[in-house]
Amino acid sequence: MTTRTIILNGGSSSGKSGIARCLQAVLPDPWLAFGIDDLIRAMPASMRTSDAGIEFAPDGGVLVGPEFRALEAAWVEGVAATARAGARVVVDEVFLGGAASQQRWRKALDGLPVLWVGVRCDGAVAAGRELARGDRVTGMAVSQADIVHEGVFYDLEVDTTRAEAMECARTIAARLG
Amino acid sequence: MTTRTIILNGGSSSGKSGIARCLQAVLPDPWLAFGIDDLIRAMPASMRTSDAGIEFAPDGGVLVGPEFRALEAAWVEGVAATARAGARVVVDEVFLGGAASQQRWRKALDGLPVLWVGVRCDGAVAAGRELARGDRVTGMAVSQADIVHEGVFYDLEVDTTRAEAMECARTIAARLG
Amino acid sequence: MTTRTIILNGGSSSGKSGIARCLQAVLPDPWLAFGIDDLIRAMPASMRTSDAGIEFAPDGGVLVGPEFRALEAAWVEGVAATARAGARVVVDEVFLGGAASQQRWRKALDGLPVLWVGVRCDGAVAAGRELARGDRVTGMAVSQADIVHEGVFYDLEVDTTRAEAMECARTIAARLG
Amino acid sequence: MTTRTIILNGGSSSGKSGIARCLQAVLPDPWLAFGIDDLIRAMPASMRTSDAGIEFAPDGGVLVGPEFRALEAAWVEGVAATARAGARVVVDEVFLGGAASQQRWRKALDGLPVLWVGVRCDGAVAAGRELARGDRVTGMAVSQADIVHEGVFYDLEVDTTRAEAMECARTIAARLG
Numbered sequence: 001m002t003t004r005t006i007i008l009n010g011g012s013s014s015g016k017s018g019i020a021r022c023l024q025a026v027l028p029d030p031w032l033a034f035g036i037d038d039l040i041r042a043m044p045a046s047m048r049t050s051d052a053g054i055e056f057a058p059d060g061g062v063l064v065g066p067e068f069r070a071l072e073a074a075w076v077e078g079v080a081a082t083a084r085a086g087a088r089v090v091v092d093e094v095f096l097g098g099a100a101s102q103q104r105w106r107k108a109l110d111g112l113p114v115l116w117v118g119v120r121c122d123g124a125v126a127a128g129r130e131l132a133r134g135d136r137v138t139g140m141a142v143s144q145a146d147i148v149h150e151g152v153f154y155d156l157e158v159d160t161t162r163a164e165a166m167e168c169a170r171t172i173a174a175r176l177g
Numbered sequence: 178m179t180t181r182t183i184i185l186n187g188g189s190s191s192g193k194s195g196i197a198r199c200l201q202a203v204l205p206d207p208w209l210a211f212g213i214d215d216l217i218r219a220m221p222a223s224m225r226t227s228d229a230g231i232e233f234a235p236d237g238g239v240l241v242g243p244e245f246r247a248l249e250a251a252w253v254e255g256v257a258a259t260a261r262a263g264a265r266v267v268v269d270e271v272f273l274g275g276a277a278s279q280q281r282w283r284k285a286l287d288g289l290p291v292l293w294v295g296v297r298c299d300g301a302v303a304a305g306r307e308l309a310r311g312d313r314v315t316g317m318a319v320s321q322a323d324i325v326h327e328g329v330f331y332d333l334e335v336d337t338t339r340a341e342a343m344e345c346a347r348t349i350a351a352r353l354g
Numbered sequence: 355m356t357t358r359t360i361i362l363n364g365g366s367s368s369g370k371s372g373i374a375r376c377l378q379a380v381l382p383d384p385w386l387a388f389g390i391d392d393l394i395r396a397m398p399a400s401m402r403t404s405d406a407g408i409e410f411a412p413d414g415g416v417l418v419g420p421e422f423r424a425l426e427a428a429w430v431e432g433v434a435a436t437a438r439a440g441a442r443v444v445v446d447e448v449f450l451g452g453a454a455s456q457q458r459w460r461k462a463l464d465g466l467p468v469l470w471v472g473v474r475c476d477g478a479v480a481a482g483r484e485l486a487r488g489d490r491v492t493g494m495a496v497s498q499a500d501i502v503h504e505g506v507f508y509d510l511e512v513d514t515t516r517a518e519a520m521e522c523a524r525t526i527a528a529r530l531g
Numbered sequence: 532m533t534t535r536t537i538i539l540n541g542g543s544s545s546g547k548s549g550i551a552r553c554l555q556a557v558l559p560d561p562w563l564a565f566g567i568d569d570l571i572r573a574m575p576a577s578m579r580t581s582d583a584g585i586e587f588a589p590d591g592g593v594l595v596g597p598e599f600r601a602l603e604a605a606w607v608e609g610v611a612a613t614a615r616a617g618a619r620v621v622v623d624e625v626f627l628g629g630a631a632s633q634q635r636w637r638k639a640l641d642g643l644p645v646l647w648v649g650v651r652c653d654g655a656v657a658a659g660r661e662l663a664r665g666d667r668v669t670g671m672a673v674s675q676a677d678i679v680h681e682g683v684f685y686d687l688e689v690d691t692t693r694a695e696a697m698e699c700a701r702t703i704a705a706r707l708g
Contacts, residue, residue, distance in 0.1 A: 018663030024221035025662045030230070030244050032219045032252070042209045044201035045488055053207070067207050074264030075209070081258030087251030128697030131556045132549030134399055166659030195486030202485045222665055305520030308379045309372030311576055343482030378575035384584075384598050386573045386606070396563045398555035407561075421561050428618035429563070435612030441605035 003113040003176055005083045006031075006090040007105060009152060010119030011144030012060075013130040015160040015168070016092040019119060022169030023090055027176070032082065035092030039075045043068070060139020062096060073104065080108040094144060099151030117172055118149055118157040125161050180290040180353055182260045183208075183267040184282060186329060187296030188321030190307040192337040192345070193269040196296060199346030200267055204353070209259065212269030216252045220245070237316020239273060250281065257285040271321060276328030294349055295326055295334040302338050357467040357530055359437045360385075360444040361459060363506060364473030365498030366414075367484040369514035369522070370446040373473060376523035377444055381530070386436065389446030393429045397422070414493020416450060427458065434462040448498060453505030471526055472503055472511040479515050534644040534707055536614045537562075537621040538636060540683060541650030542675030543591075544661040546691040546699070547623040550650060553700030554621055558707070563613065566623030570606045574599070591670020593627060604635065611639040625675060630682030648703055649680055649688040656692050 006023070008016045020033040040054065047053030052065040064072075083089045095101035102116070121129075123145035130141040156175050158168035183200070185193045197210040217231065224230025229242040241249075260266045272278035279293070298306075300322035307318040333352050335345035360377070362370045374387040394408065401407030406419040418426075437443045449455035456470070475483075477499035484495040510529050512522035537554070539547045551564040571585065578584030583596040595603075614620045626632035633647070652660075654676035661672040687706050689699035 015663075018660075018665075021222070021665040022659065022663050025223070030221050030224055030248060032216075032248055033221075034219055038215060038219075039209075042211055042215075044207050044210075045198070045485075045492075046202070047207055071207060071209055071264050074259045074262035077262035078255040078257075078259030080255075082251045082255030085251035085254035087248050125695060128553065128695050129549075131399075132546075132553050132696040134549075134552040138399075164656060164659050165663035192486075195483075195488075198488040199482065199486050222662075222669075302518060305376065305518050306372075308576075309369075309376050309519040311372075311375040315576075341479060341482050342486040375576070379577070384575050384578055384602060386570075386602055387575075388573055392569060392573075393563075396565055396569075398561050398564075399552070400556070401561055425561060425563055425618050428613045428616035431616035432609040432611075432613030434609075436605045436609030439605035439608035441602050 003115050004088045005109060005112055005114045006117060006172065006176070007093060007114060008090065008117050008119050009093050009095045009102070009148060010121065011123075011126060011146075011148050012094060012136060012140035013126045013133065014119045014121035014141070014145070015129070015165050016119050018165035019158070019160075019168045019172070020090045020092050022166045023172060026166075026169050026173050027088075029088055031088040031090050033090050033092065034079055036094050037092075039072060042075070043071060056137045056140070058137070060137055060141070060143045062140065062144075064096060076104055076108045080112070083109065083112055095148045095152055096144070098147060098149070102152050115156065115172070115176060116152075116154045118152065118154040119168070120149070120157060120159040120161070121145065122161040180292050181265040182286060182289055182291045183294060183349065183353070184270060184291060185267065185294050185296050186270050186272045186279070186325060187298065188300075188303060188323075188325050189271060189313060189317035190303045190310065191296045191298035191318070191322070192306070192342050193296050195342035196335070196337075196345045196349070197267045197269050199343045200349060203343075203346050203350050204265075206265055208265040208267050210267050210269065211256055213271050214269075216249060219252070220248060233314045233317070235314070237314055237318070237320045239317065239321075241273060253281055253285045257289070260286065260289055272325045272329055273321070275324060275326070279329050292333065292349070292353060293329075293331045295329065295331040296345070297326070297334060297336040297338070298322065299338040357469050358442045359463060359466055359468045360471060360526065360530070361447060361468060362444065362471045362473050363447050363449045363456070363502060364475065365480060365500075365502050366448060366490060366494035367480045367487065368473045368475035368495070368499070369483070369519050370473050372519035373512070373514075373522045373526070374444045374446050376520045377526060380520075380523050380527050381442075383442055385442040385444050387444050387446065388433055390448050391446075393426060396429070397425060410491045410494070412491070414491055414495070414497045416494065416498075418450060430458055430462045434466070437463065437466055449502045449506055450498070452501060452503070456506050469510065469526070469530060470506075470508045472506065472508040473522070474503070474511060474513040474515070475499065476515040534646050535619045536640060536643055536645045537648060537703065537707070538624060538645060539621065539648045539650050540624050540626045540633070540679060541652065542654075542657060542677075542679050543625060543667060543671035544657045544664065545650045545652035545672070545676070546660070546696050547650050549696035550689070550691075550699045550703070551621045551623050553697045554703060557697075557700050557704050558619075560619055562619040562621050564621050564623065565610055567625050568623075570603060573606070574602060587668045587671070589668070591668055591672070591674045593671065593675075595627060607635055607639045611643070614640065614643055626679045626683055627675070629678060629680070633683050646687065646703070646707060647683075647685045649683065649685040650699070651680070651688060651690040651692070652676065653692040
């Protein structure tokens with residue numbers, strides 16, 4: 001059974017969504033790219049600043065509440081169902097809960113072959129890119145750089161500290177076979 | 178069983194996503210808002226201009242190919258699964274295929290109570306708003322204003338020609354009970 | 355001497371930039387559209403949350419500091435110079451300082467014929483549109499609806515409470531002659 | 532007299548605007564960042580696809596017509612006036628006309644000390660970043676990588692092929708003194 005699901009996990013500004021777009025360009029079949037940012041955009045505006053929802057602290061910390069978790073769980077089921085229905089899907093994720101976050105995806109994707117990819121980036125470099133982007137709360141890149149990988153299992157890891165998004169995409173595509 | 182799925186169908190620039198955001202603001206529980214624009218954004222860039230994907234003609238016509246249809250079907254399954262997993266979901270859709278488009282959603286949402294809402298807007302008025310937005314191909318509003326409603330069944334219709342998005346949202350929320 | 359500068363003044367979410375884009379579409383010559391949002395985007399990210407810069411309070415209040423004022427004054431000179439160099443220019447402004455804000459523009463545009471347009475919108479209606487847009491701090495629309503017009507002189511006023519952006523644009527274009 | 536104007540020139544996706552944002556973050560005083568993309572956004576939508584305006588060919592070529600040139604000239608005067616009025620200004624430009632483009636800026640900025648910075652990036656690398664961004668016509672990066680530098684004089688050159696935007700910004704800031 002061919003792998004039709006790729007999960008990219010990495011901290012903010014590590015370059016995940018750029019890799020996802022490059023994958024869409026280099027892979028011969030059409031792939032859908034979803035990401036945690038899509039979920040946040042789909043939520044009520046009020047949840048983006050509430051204790052029960054998601055809060056972006058001025059120092060870059062991200063706090064997630066129970067209502068966020070509930071909607072997130074349903075969204076994960078939806079992405080899994082899209083994959084089960086036959087679409088090729090690449091997901092751009094931030095495992096704030098490390099191994100526990102991965103476990104949620106494993107359960108939802110049970111039975112489907114998945115390529116788990118760690119997207120590493122040196123925290124200081126990611127922090128510079130965060131400033132260069134200009135659309136993120138400063139501090140997220142550094143605070144997430146390491147914790148999102150804690151206890152997570154990968155089939156493959158790429159590091160954008162020195163490698164371009166396109167190189168990483170080619171490495172991933174080669175592994176996909 | 179409480180209705181936790183709302184499908185808003187209307188032509189481009191009829192005001193669907195504004196109504197969805199107002200619904201998120203006025204409804205007491207958190208709702209996720211998804212839309213056909215999210216699907217298009219999730220697709221490979223190359224599919225946005227290919228015969229097999231989706232093509233936005235200079236006159237505002239939208240042509241949809243077989244690969245688009247396949248990914249769309251899988252996305253519809255995903256949205257339905259998100260609803261089945263317990264999330265409240267409002268979808269902002271453009272039924273280019275009229276009744277056939279609705280049939281696809283009915284099948285995917287089978288067994289779930291759904292509120293079907295038609296979002297009408299006079300074509301000339303929608304065309305003016307399309308220009309005012311400045312981010313859409315000119316002509317889509319007029320060409321879609323009527324055809325997306327052909328043969329479609331609704332529980333409720335709203336008309337943004339004169340009513341504000343917030344008024345429409347309150348009407349829909351009242352119907353939801 | 356033909357009027358080649360239009361200043362649109364109104365509160366947040368009153369529909370100014372939509373009118374500006376419609377003006378660009380209906381006027382026979384090419385017009386450049388600039389707005390206060392362009393200035394804010396041009397500023398350092400750090401100034402968007404500092405006492406010396408501009409601060410968007412959670413209740414929709416906007417506080418402007420001395421560094422913001424200094425950069426704003428230079429930007430106004432720049433827009434005026436663009437007009438003096440021969441370009442047709444429509445500006446989308448929020449006169450937080452009422453008459454004093456207008457005075458700054460009058461001074462910079464001295465000698466150039468200007469069409470001053472007030473863009474009114476009922477505060478409650480603008481508040482609904484603010485929610486429908488989903489990209490603004492809630493409360494700005496209501497808090498700015500009236501104060502931006504205090505003591506300001508207009509050649510023409512339009513009201514988007516019931517009129518479409520395109521109708522307002524046609525009214526303004528007709529007045530331009 | 533202190534240098535308060537920086538012109539960054541480089542091809543599409545060479546990383547100019549990222550450098551501009553990093554400069555705003557590392558320089559002690561507030562700087563305004565303007566760019567050619569702001570001018571294009573200020574133009575009527577119709578000019579973005581007309582012979583007289585600016586045309587983005589499917590192969591990444593950019594054709595510029597007489598009306599574009601006229602509005603551009605007026606915009607350059609405006610940016611220069613903003614600098615003359617005392618604001619610190621960093622401009623992110625694409626000298627499609629090479630030396631002739633620079634000559635237009637030199638004339639407008641006459642008498643002001645300017646730091647001219649060339650932003651180089653290997654064409655193939657820039658092309659990969661163009662795909663990773665996902666919001667540009669494919670081909671612009673390659674087609675502009677070299678021609679924008681032809682005959683242009685610089686005080687300083689940076690190369691983003693291997694250096695991060697933040698490193699480039701620090702190099703430029705150091706030169707500024």
